[in-house]
Amino acid sequence: MQQLIPLKAVDFRAVETDPGFSLPSTTVDYSHCLSDGSLVLRSIDWEALKKRPKGTFPKYDETVTIVEGKKNQAILSKSISDLTDFNVLDIFPADSGIYLLLQGTKEQPGERGPGKSPAGIPWNAYHNFVARFDRDGAYKGASELGIACDLSQPGSCEPRHLAVFPSGDMLVTESDPATSTLKLLYLKSSGEVSQQIDVPASRKQMDWGDASTNPELRQEATMFLASVFFTAVGDNIVVWRANSHDPVVEVRRGGGVREVPLQIPYGYRFADMVASNDRWVVHFRTENTPPNVRMGEDTDAYYEVRPQDGSLAAKIVQKGDVPLSIACESGGSYTSFKMDDAGKMVLLKGE
Numbered sequence: 001m002q003q004l005i006p007l008k009a010v011d012f013r014a015v016e017t018d019p020g021f022s023l024p025s026t027t028v029d030y031s032h033c034l035s036d037g038s039l040v041l042r043s044i045d046w047e048a049l050k051k052r053p054k055g056t057f058p059k060y061d062e063t064v065t066i067v068e069g070k071k072n073q074a075i076l077s078k079s080i081s082d083l084t085d086f087n088v089l090d091i092f093p094a095d096s097g098i099y100l101l102l103q104g105t106k107e108q109p110g111e112r113g114p115g116k117s118p119a120g121i122p123w124n125a126y127h128n129f130v131a132r133f134d135r136d137g138a139y140k141g142a143s144e145l146g147i148a149c150d151l152s153q154p155g156s157c158e159p160r161h162l163a164v165f166p167s168g169d170m171l172v173t174e175s176d177p178a179t180s181t182l183k184l185l186y187l188k189s190s191g192e193v194s195q196q197i198d199v200p201a202s203r204k205q206m207d208w209g210d211a212s213t214n215p216e217l218r219q220e221a222t223m224f225l226a227s228v229f230f231t232a233v234g235d236n237i238v239v240w241r242a243n244s245h246d247p248v249v250e251v252r253r254g255g256g257v258r259e260v261p262l263q264i265p266y267g268y269r270f271a272d273m274v275a276s277n278d279r280w281v282v283h284f285r286t287e288n289t290p291p292n293v294r295m296g297e298d299t300d301a302y303y304e305v306r307p308q309d310g311s312l313a314a315k316i317v318q319k320g321d322v323p324l325s326i327a328c329e330s331g332g333s334y335t336s337f338k339m340d341d342a343g344k345m346v347l348l349k350g351e
Contacts, residue, residue, distance in 0.1 A: 005265075008304065008314040010334050012321045012350040021072050021345060030229065032093045033275045033328030034135075037335045039067040039347065040093040062088045064098050066135060067337075067347060075133045082142055083129065084108055085119045090162045092230070097140065100131045101162035101172065103149075104142075128159050130170065130191070145191040147174060158222070163230035163237045165253050171197075171237055173228050175221065177208040182225055184239065186255045195255050199239050200246040201228045231273040233280060233307070240273050243291045248273065250307070262310040265301065276329035280305040281316075283326070295324040302326055323348050 032040035043063050062077040075098050077088050086104025093099075103126060110120035117123055128149065131142040149157040163171040168189030176183045181204070184197040206221045227242045239249040247261040248270075262270060265284055271291070274281035282305050285291070289299040302316040316334075318324070323336035334350035 003312075005303070005312045006314045007317050009317045009319050010350040011319040012323055012334070012336060012348045014321055015069055015347045015349050017067065017345065017347045018070055018072050019344075021067070029090075030272060031325075031327040031337070032091070033330070033335055034066070034093055035095050035232070035277045035330060037328060037330035037333055037349075039327055039335055039337060040091075040098070041065045041067065042091050062091075062100075064091055064093075064100075064133075066093075066098075067345075069347070073135065073137050075137045079133070079137075079139045080131050080142065081139060082106060083131075085117065085121060085126075086129070089159055092162045092164050094164045094166070094232070095135075096164070096166065096168070097132045097134050099162060099164050100133075101159060102129045102131055102142065103127070103159070104129055130162065130164075143191050145170075145172070145187060146193045147172065147185065147187075149174075158225060160225050161228065161230055163232065165237065166235055167253050169194075169253060171230060171239070171251060173225065175206065175208065175225050180205050180207055182206055182228060184228075186251070197239075197249075197251060197255060197257055199228070199249045200259070201239075201241050229272065231275050233276050234278060238273055238280070240270070242270075242272050243285070244270055246270070248310070260307070260310040262305060263312045265303070265312065268301065271300070274302070274326055274328055278331060279313075279329065280307050281326065281329050297324070300324065318350070320350070321346070321348055326350075 029042055045061050064075040066073040083104040083106055086102045088100050088102055090101040105121050105125045107121045107125040112120045115122055128145040128147045129142040130145060132140045134140060147159060157174050157176060159172050159174040161173045170187040172185045172187060174183050182202050184199050184202055186194045186197055188194050206224055208218055208221050229240055229242060231238045237251045239251060247259050250258045250260060264270060267286055268284040269287050271283040271285040282303050284301050286299045304313045306313050323338045325336060327335045336348045338346050340346050
């Protein structure tokens with residue numbers, strides 16, 4: 001007999017926002033939130049990229065926008081002043097600031113040549129950094145991470161996602177072609193690698209190939225690396241793989257680990273997890289619905305899940321101004337957003 005899961009109605013209503021603010025049409029990755037439910041969006045200005053002269057750096061500008069009702073705060077990657085050439089790999093919002101995972105250098109551009117980047121800087125001068133902004137947009141500097149990569153050799157290692165604990169300690173996923181696996185690293189706030197953490201995704205072989213390999217092989221490995229994400233839940237970080245049946249892994253400060261298999265509704269798969277401060281909220285999608293298809297009431301569902309054992313606690317039934325996609329939860333209140341007919345962002349709160 002199929003278990004009867006309670007229904008939980010969440011009534012969404014529009015929240016007044018800055019009428020002059022337009023939702024960036026180029027938002028990337030999953031939406032984020034701070035612990036108070038403030039929405040955090042990451043976007044790239046592709047139009048500006050098209051106009052940028054070839055050979056200029058950084059390659060593109062990124063904007064992180066914090067939406068707090070009528071107040072919006074823009075954080076610009078071009079405000080990073082202590083690195084000369086860099087790429088933004090990921091962002092992570094925390095109450096202590098907005099963190100950006102970067103590969104970059106502090107060396108000045110020079111003449112191009114063998115063993116150098118397009119900026120004319122030796123590849124061995126590039127390192128991995130985490131840059132921090134405060135919530136008011138002030139840049140606080142970049143700290144180097146103790147992750148050794150030879151950037152002159154494509155695929156030597158590729159950091160992909162970042163999470164930051166309230167203590168300042170960090171988690172980073174990266175590829176490890178030497179062992180054909182994904183690595184999850186626990187780093188101290190100083191950037192020093194403290195330990196490697198075992199997660200289900202790190203047990204899968206991930207063939208990166210070499211220069212003579214079919215590019216599709218490397219693309220598949222890159223997509224697998226990108227599919228492992230972090231979600232903050234209270235003071236802990238939950239590690240999960242999108243569109244899978246893998247158990248999730250809860251990591252605590254100091255590196256303590258708890259692997260939790262999820263109860264997945266029949267006919268569905270795990271899609272992603274929502275940031276929250278006092279519960280687990282999971283998005284499931286029907287097995288036969290591809291990841292790149294727009295969300296629908298018949299194909300997608302959100303559940304509150306018990307952190308103790310991964311069992312389903314309640315199915316969320318969206319009411320009112322239904323957004324379909326949920327960004328985060330904070331103290332029982334849900335945050336989402338959508339576009340109106342005029343192309344303006346509508347911020348939604350659900351109780």
